[in-house]
Amino acid sequence: MAQILDQPYSLNLQVTSVLSRLATFPHPHLHEYLLDPYLNLAPGCRSLFSVLVRVIGDLMQRLQRVPHFRAKLLLVRQQLMGLVPGEQMDHTMLFKGVVVLEEFCKELAAIALVKGPPEGPSPAPWPTRR
Structure with a gap:
């Protein structure tokens, strides 16, 4: 996962x-x-969350050096969906990694929402007005 932007x-x-x-x-x-x-992890241990935070930090630094990154990211997303023909451009692997990272984070959020907390009491319901 740590190499998602370069794989x-x-x-x-x-x-x-x-x-x-x-x-x-x-x-x-x-x-x-x-x-x-x-x-809480022992020193030197990494969780999926800590790896994702590090990858996103690396991504933010890299994107500052890529001109027109928003337009290029949109183009790569459209290419992956088959909406426009694929053409070779700089940083294609990086942008494809960003697309996978975005979709994976959305999927993890959906999984976490459906699963809820692993144990313990359920959260209190929303307060009602009296």
Whole structure:
């Protein structure tokens, strides 16, 4: 996952597919490790959240050096959906990694929402007006 911005598109799809399937598995330790951003870890250990934070920080630095990155990202997204013909451009692998990263983060958020907290009492309902 740490190399998502520098790996081929097909490999990124495979890695994120495996991680998504693991995140849906009903095991409290997997849930905690893959979906809990507040997990306390031993020094030097990384969680999926800490890896994603580091990747996004790296991405923000890289995008500052890419001219017209928004337009290029949109073009690559359209190419991946088959809406426009694929043409070679600079930073294609980076932009494909960004697309996979965006979609993976949305998928993780959906999984976390559906699964809810791994254990413990459910959150209190919204307060009602009297």
